[in-house]
Amino acid sequence: MNYKSEVMSTGTVTTPVKTKAPGEGLFSAKNRKLIYDPLNDNNPITVQVLGICSALAVTVKMKPSIVMAISVVVVCAFSNLIISIIRNSIPNRIRIIVQLTVVAGMVIIVDQFLKAFVFDVSKQLSVFVGLIITNCIIMGRLEAYAMSNKPWPSFLDGIGNGLGYGLILIIVSIVRELFGSGELMGTRIIPESVYKMGYFNNSLVIMPPMALIVVGVIIWIQRSRNRKLIESK
């Protein structure tokens, strides 16, 4: 309940922005780009190299990854929004501590919410919900975007980057769950008959190192399709 009222109260804060900038629609091309861009060209994980820690540790199964992705979208969007609203009154010297406090507040709300409604997933994620605080995506976007932009674009930027992060998280978890345990979301995908023919689950994929290699391969595929992202030698 607390969580919902928080969303609603911050939701009402966004509305004055609409009246402030009457010339520009809420979902103008520029604003839509804020959401699409982090999905590919400016992906937080594969291009900006942010928020890798949690991306690797929670991707053994799809369910915790989806929960994690949603949590990061929520925290990123609302901390961007709050910091953007108060950005002009934050003294520059202590801005990191102010940002961390806002993010930590948001993470506590998400953590309590997960504990109340999806306790088993919250147990699986263990310390990684807490580690959203130090997830570099959130701090990075606060520093790079929310500190110098209006609340509504910052909110969209938060959603976009959260989704870009979630996209990679879900791709990695699909690969790992499918090859590691032959299931998706807990339901069996690879039929029994295949196992009878001599197929085995690849238990290496469940181990943490394979997450790194899967992300490495995703980067390889993405950059060979999107040549402008290739790093110069």
Place this chain on the structure above:
Amino acid sequence: MSLNKLFFMDYVNTFIKSVFIENMIFAYFLGMCSYLAISKTVKSAVGLGVAVIFVLAVSVPVCYMLENYVLKAGALAWLSPGFATVDLSFLSFIMYIATIASITQLVEMVVEKYAPALYQTLGIFLPLIAVNCSILGGALFMQEREYATLGEATVFGFGSGVGWFLAIVALSAIREKIRYSNIPAPLRGLGITFIITGLMAIAFMSFMGIVI
């Protein structure tokens, strides 16, 4: 005598466990962002590694005291019996991050005052440590594993830092060498670094069989 020896062995075990078996990078992927970003040369990797060891070794025991004398259920009982039922554990994230951010700030000021040469080397990396997940991760693992004594928590913090240091120095050395090899263009830079780290982590998995 034998009890004393046993006590000492506990510390050694915790240290070895936190350096090799539960390595921050290879087993939990904590502190990955700065690990990947600042491992281009050995020199800067050593600087950041030392700073991480220092901050972890200081902040984990401080968080341990905070946990056991303020935050845990019933931890405030030393203040007055009336507080025996108070449970502030939901505040742990915000308390830990505030502790870590202020310790980082403190370390930065102390190093600037007493070791200007080291400060010059670490410079930009010091404030970055506040948002390094391995520090908060260390504090949260300390909370989750419920270490028995302050000494053990300190050894755990120091050991985790050493493990992180080893990992980043090893990766930066490999990256310095790999600059001369012919890597497929889309894999250059970030991609190959991920795969190297994965292979290193597979090597570190061999420590997992060790039971201490």
